[in-house]
Amino acid sequence: MKLIAANWKSNPDTAKTAERLALAEDYEGVIIIPPFQYLERVRSVLKHASLGAQNVFWENGGPFTGEVSPSQLKNLSVSFVIAGHSERRAYLGETDDMINKKIKAALSEGLQVILCVGEPIQIRKDGIRSAKDFITNQIRYDLRGVKRSDAKKVIITYEPIWAISTSQNAEPDIPEEAAEICAYIKNLVNVRGVIYGGSVNAKNAKEFLGRDDIDGALVGGESLKPKEFQKIVSAATPLV
Numbered sequence: 001m002k003l004i005a006a007n008w009k010s011n012p013d014t015a016k017t018a019e020r021l022a023l024a025e026d027y028e029g030v031i032i033i034p035p036f037q038y039l040e041r042v043r044s045v046l047k048h049a050s051l052g053a054q055n056v057f058w059e060n061g062g063p064f065t066g067e068v069s070p071s072q073l074k075n076l077s078v079s080f081v082i083a084g085h086s087e088r089r090a091y092l093g094e095t096d097d098m099i100n101k102k103i104k105a106a107l108s109e110g111l112q113v114i115l116c117v118g119e120p121i122q123i124r125k126d127g128i129r130s131a132k133d134f135i136t137n138q139i140r141y142d143l144r145g146v147k148r149s150d151a152k153k154v155i156i157t158y159e160p161i162w163a164i165s166t167s168q169n170a171e172p173d174i175p176e177e178a179a180e181i182c183a184y185i186k187n188l189v190n191v192r193g194v195i196y197g198g199s200v201n202a203k204n205a206k207e208f209l210g211r212d213d214i215d216g217a218l219v220g221g222e223s224l225k226p227k228e229f230q231k232i233v234s235a236a237t238p239l240v
């Protein structure tokens with residue numbers, strides 16, 4: 001079964017809209033990842049989908065203003081946390097060292113991790129080999145010290161930065177090349193799965209999700225549009 005994760009990023013503006021969105025996206029195999037402030041409300045309406053959080057801190061409690069701890073998330077019935085999203089790497093200066101600490105803290109609390117990796121456009125322009133080298137470094141660093149048994153609780157998202165719909169001149173990766181990189185990642189580390197993210201929509205979903213080497217999708221923009229999102233889900237599993 002393919003995994004479809006809905007990363008709502010910093011949307012929507014009200015809890016009522018979040019609840020409506022959650023109800024429309026509540027399918028088996030889906031992970032709904034709302035902003036922190038809606039986690040509880042979203043959890044209360046979900047019957048089939050799992051719940052994820054967009055970030056996590058590496059300490060449980062203490063003087064860390066604005067941070068959300070692994071145990072707080074666990075106690076809200078959160079099952080997954082995102083680590084290493086390129087938006088946080090790029091715009092908030094999140095380093096591989098910070099990401100590594102987050103991943104280890106989350107795993108030790110029993111949370112599963114969605115680790116995002118992906119290269120900037122300049123690297124990809126140098127060829128697919130350069131992209132592979134770049135993400136190999138990210139994965140090696142981000143998963144440093146993670147036990148083999150814990151790595152089975154990690155899902156890696158291959159999300160090339162230039163393919164994220166909000167990036168300048170964004171376009172989705174060529175499905176065949178995305179699949180090649182996902183297969184490469186699977187050879188590199190023994191994780192629960194490797195999914196693709198970056199401008200996935202109702203039209204191209206089948207091209208990505210139809211490939212054996214791609215275990216699912218991390219969807220940003222289109223996860224805010226219930227009808228489009230439902231089509232993406234049905235490209236993975238027929239809804240009826």
Ligand code: 13P
Nearest residue numbers: 007164165198199220221
């Ligand atoms: P888009 O689906 O909007 O390209 O976003 C991808 C993403 O960043 C998901 O985490």
